[in-house]
Amino acid sequence: MADAGKKTVVVKEGYLVTGKAEKVVEIDVDTFLCKGCGICVEMCPRKVFEWSRELSEKGVHYPIPVNADKCVKCKLCELLCPDFAIAVRW
Numbered sequence: 124m125a126d127a128g129k130k131t132v133v134v135k136e137g138y139l140v141t142g143k144a145e146k147v148v149e150i151d152v153d154t155f156l157c158k159g160c161g162i163c164v165e166m167c168p169r170k171v172f173e174w175s176r177e178l179s180e181k182g183v184h185y186p187i188p189v190n191a192d193k194c195v196k197c198k199l200c201e202l203l204c205p206d207f208a209i210a211v212r213w
């Protein structure tokens with residue numbers, strides 16, 4: 124049975140796209156810094172990210188943490204992003 128408290132909510136404010144799973148994790152993607160390389164999308168073991176349909180200010184598709192509720196807090200995405208565009212907090 125799905126836990127409603129862990130359901131992902133995605134919000135976009137300015138350059139920041141945030142996927143939140145309440146009481147679990149918050150994943151911020153800075154769309155101004157992101158160059159759309161796809162490392163985070165490919166390397167996340169839980170397939171947390173999906174590509175945006177729209178283009179960013181830089182003219183690239185960016186990852187959206189649509190499945191933040193599945194995040195295991197390994198921080199791989201944050202550590203591997205070459206442009207320091209992701210922050211994972213809990």
Ligand code: SF4
Nearest residue numbers: 167194195197198200
């Ligand atoms: S911390 Fe790990 S599981 Fe969570 S989004 Fe990043 S790579 Fe995926």
Ligand code: SF4
Nearest residue numbers: 157158160161163204
């Ligand atoms: S690894 Fe960083 S630069 Fe590459 S797509 Fe992900 S957020 Fe963007």
